[in-house]
Amino acid sequence: MSDTPSTPSAPATPVLEMADVRKSFGPVAALRSGTMTVEPGSIHALVGENGAGKSTLVKIVAGVHRRDGGTLRFEGADVDFTSTAESKGAGIAVIYQEPTLFPDLSVTENIFMGRQPLGRGRRIDRAAMLKETTEIFERLGVDIDPRRPALGLSIADQQIIEIAKAISLDARLLIMDEPTAALSGVEVERLFAVARSLRDEGRGLVFISHRFEEVFALCDRVTVMRDGAYVATTDIATTTPDAIVEMMVGREVGELFPKTVATIGEPVLEVRGLRSAGTFRDISFDVRAGEIVGLAGLVGAGRSEIARAVFGVDAYDAGTVTMRGKKVRPRRPRAAIAAGMAFVPEDRRKQGLVVDASVARNVASVIRRQLSSLGLLTGRAENKASGPWAGRLEVKTNALDMAATTMSGGNQQKVVIAKWLATEPQLLIIDEPTRGIDVGTKAEVHRLLSDLAGQGLAILMISSELPEVLGMADRVLVVREGQITAELDRTEATPESVMKAATAGAVPTELTPVLPDALLKEVGA
């Protein structure tokens, strides 16, 4: 590589030093020991599984959250940011995965909002603002009209605006949280070129990414996190993707409820060639009776979108969904229900439950048409229909007319599952079955799913928790950037094999040109 990191003459003060930074939300420790040191003129990668605490760490540096403990130093001085304005004022810029721009305002205003150059009489000096924007864009070599509104810009261009913002702030530290997730190969290369030139100016950069080839192509050092804690920091030159994966997943599987053996029958669900522009493509898989298929992958890989398309909530551009040999009409959740599908969404409070309604009403909500007579639905019919289900799933509630909102997350989840079981489905699609559920109840939900599979129900389970996928699934499909990159049998699925397929396993075609062959060889990919 000809672009050598700048070599400061004296041992420079690190831009950012974090040691043992802690943060809890209620009883949940999101960050147990955040530790990282970023040198000026370097690009530092931060990697870890979903939920490893990366985002919490970033938000503490950015002043979105306040830490509970630990030390945080910026350019040698202890800091304690209480707002994003403070961290920004100190010289820290954060580019979030989802760009945060004002769609109605011009590109220039977006860059300078809140700190516009002022002329006489504290009036905004629009000419100066425009001039500086033009200069920054020239430096970045981008062709975006500074006067146009941010509305309608591509994600790549929006990210350029965010970077322009950071430059105009003269940020000493620039944190990029998965900036490349939505970019094409050319756009990634443009972003990297900008990142390198910022590094060569002596700024510190933090780069969060799940794409190892990018980490190895761009970064100088890497810090690995796991379960909210610091694992290790090494030079990129002295490590390999395999070594990093090992550090990311190194933990025991098995404290969770393992799936009991079930006889696996005929295919219930058959998905062929499903495609939705910009979200996923070439999705083909089967789910058989009595089988739990795990859909693994990183957040944002397109797993939930696939499930929503299969169930008919979202439209898709091509492909077919077949239940028991019969095609299911797209974009019709009611047709999917009629065909025997049930869908427990990720956000159960918002999409799976009427939280203020009673348990009975919730359980009966999908089958309300069958229960009603003359178009009227009585509480008695609801109670009668829901009682057995609540009992079978051991929903811990004093009365069926209790509001769902008063129950624990685990019991709410059971109510949602009961609601769908009342429709007597043949396929259960369940998105993050145990998110936000305490460890004890988690095992109960797992046992329930396992029992249901044992009774012949086909289950498609989306989960970001590796142990859950590995413990429960008969088969694991790994989704990466909208494509199934691996299909692993229960025996083949290990933390390493799943993680590899989810991150660096297969290089998507459009990224290939970005990767120098020599580099790939160097890191042994």
Place this chain on the structure above:
Amino acid sequence: MSATLTKSAPTPGAGGGTPGRGAAVRGALGGALRSREIAVAVVLLVVVAVATVRNDSFLLSADGWRDLLLTPSILLLLAAGQMMVIVTRSVDLSVGSTMALTAYLTGRLFIDVPGIPIIVVVLAGVALGAVLGLVNGVLVAYGQVPALVITLGTMYVYRGIMLTWAGSDRINAGDMPSGFLALGTKQVLTIPLLTIVAVAVVAVVGYYLHTARSGRELYAIGSDPDAAKLYGLKVPTRVLTAFVLCGALAGLAGVVHAARYGTVSSGVGNGIELQAVGAAVIGGVAIFGGSGTVWGAAIGAVLLVTINRALPILGIPDFWQRAVVGALILGAVVLDRVLALRQSRKYDEEREG
């Protein structure tokens, strides 16, 4: 292959690939933005022209000319204030009640404090409006309850206070000094003084929204409140400011009402809050915040008032007059939606192409 890639560092922009699209977008967009105010102004001119053809005293008599300019002044003030609130993705339904309270305060001060200087009364009206706006602002900005609900509540509360305070009282022209009432009829170069005041207020609001940081931040907050937080903008303070300014202008509108009509009854400003919202929407202020100009809201206000006065002249029955105003608002909203869809489709095509 690796050779070409290894020297990519200091030459960014090799992959720009989207030349020359700036000018076209700018032209089209500028046209669309400008055209809204112009379009409403054209409709206004047509209405005036048709009404004048039908009855030339609508425009050409001294009274007609004066009324044409004077009648919208109250709604102009309210629309200017309302517009600042709407741009932050809120709404203030209490302005009619606020105006009623300050109009009554105006009369009350003249009765209870004989010889009180007019300027003190005007300032008192504005101050009371600002305080009422502050109450709204605090509840909305810090109570985290939608403005629609909060100001619906304060609309009734403020009206209730006014009714309790006034009882069966009614302020008549005789209760107020002639110097004050003269403000309502005074003209400068045939232009009514109150209209000049209202236009000046609109100009100041327009200047503020265009050139002050805090003015621009109102747009930013309405455009994306979450982004505004991440930018570190003082969202609650700014929202509060918008409500205080809106209340203050409603207060001024109350004083103007007293001067213009010489009487204050309990029904002052009933339903005018919705006219203020309608004026802003007709003038191109997005109801979900983030865009629109005070000029648009002002022209929308003039159009609303003028249409209401012109329709009887055109012989259109009362029922249809309301329907026409409704159609105008619906038309404005549909137009906004169509334009927005077309714009976003254009951006999509640009990106694909």
